[in-house]
Amino acid sequence: MLSKEDNERLTRVGPGTPMGNVFRRYWLPALLSSELPKADGAPVRFRLLGEDLVAFRDTNGAIGVVDAFCPHRRAPMFLGRNEKCGLRCVYHGWKFDVTGKCLEMPTEPKDSTYKDRIRIKSYLAWEGGGMIWAYMGPKEDAPPPPDMELTRVPQTHRFVSRTVQDCNYLQALEGGLDSAHATILHNVTIGDLSWLDDFERTTPKLDVKLTDYGFSYSGIRKLDGRHWVRVYQYIMPVTQVRARCVPVRGETAPPRVPIVAGHYWVPIDDVTVSVINFSYSADPTIPLDHDFAMAAEAGYGRGPDDVLPDGRLKRNLQNGFQIDRDLQARESFTGIVGINTQDVAVQEGMGPIVDRSEEHLGSTDRAIVQLRRLLLDATRAVEAGGKPRGADSASYRTIRAVDQYVASETDIPAVIDREIAARF
Ligand code: FES
Ligand SMILES: [Fe+2]
Secondary structure, three states: OOOHHHHHHHHOOOOOOHHHHHHOOOEEEEEEHHHOOOOOOOOEEEEEOOEEEEEEEOOOOOEEEEEOEOOOOOOEHHHOEEOOOOEEOOOOOOEEOOOOEEEEOOOOOOOOOHHHHOEOOEEEEEEEOOEEEEEOOOHHHOOOOOOOHHHHOOHHHEEEEEEEEOOOHHHHHHHHHOHHHHHHHOOOOOOOOHHHHHHHHOOOEEEEEEOOOEEEEEEEEEEOOEEEEEEEEEEOOOEEEEEEOOOOOOOOOOOOOOEEEEEEEEEEEOOEEEEEEEEEEOOOOOOOOHHHHHHHHHHHOOOHHHEOOOOOEOOOHHHHHHOOHHHHHHOOOOOOOOHHHHHHHHHHHOOOOOOHHHOOOOHHHHHHHHHHHHHHHHHHHHHOOOOOOOOOHHHOOOEOOEEEEEOOHHHHHHHHHHHOEOOO
């Protein structure tokens, strides 16, 4: 559990809040590149950390992230004309470039220098890994743009998607770092959890190891006489990376493409989160088949047929996630279709911001406790004028997650060392 004060401290992300100030020291993936598909195309309005913004791709392909409202009389910039290297407000024609500089003021006298003194609020933007990133903090503290395996793999090897969830970012992030729920919530048997006695309760060795970027957490289980080693990564502030490389229960062959995957849970505001889902081929010699990735999306319940135009799931809180009680009685633990939908159902169902002072944590919540500790530490570090952990991607640029079988226990550290290193 957490005090009400710490819960507030961790969950509020607007300008001037402790956690808002922490988020403003990291590059955050705001949109997918595919949302700004072409130069001089339609600007996109979005919210990030409680601020209303507009992104546009100018004539040269450069990305601008600016205030959603014109500095003249606050007309909406998303209506703007994106033309000749700038976004022009349609109300009186003031025009701004990607850095926020005012280029033209057609309503002012020709010899006026007023435009040189006016800027639209703008943030640093960068494009990589199929995503548009923004940095919303003090410019002098901006770290170099993100550099991780996902941002380096060729486009042929990666897949990214984005959905929107109606809850605070932290309960969604906590869901992603809570590996214990997977065998219960996502179980496709009906309520018979006896196999867990053997599989989860008696054999796993769970470990959380602090790193310069967050932590890695591993689970080692004995399975069919071998050791199944999984190492996940938590990269501050909102990234989880996992791997899927070996056959799991019921499968006879490994996945067609060994995968490194994960999510970014980026706060839109205090009660809404943008979830970027990514996967890439773990093997440089095998590209990621787009159809395969789309089929996986559908399996997660976030395929094209499952998502509304605003990014929210069709199966959502308003319609009870279309829970099917017959299905729940017959063949699925939850009766909710889609693995991701099941996650969203519990996360949104907790309410917009869960009251953590009412919780009773158990032995499987160690990663969650560590997560909260790191984020609280980060708020204090920034308040003291320092840098939060992992703001510079140099600390995690060469890592990935692990999913391997190891025959002998003594080989486990060497296998982790080898498998955790980036190949791209
Ligand atoms: S409100 Fe934008 S130019 Fe006047
Ligand atoms: Fe899950």
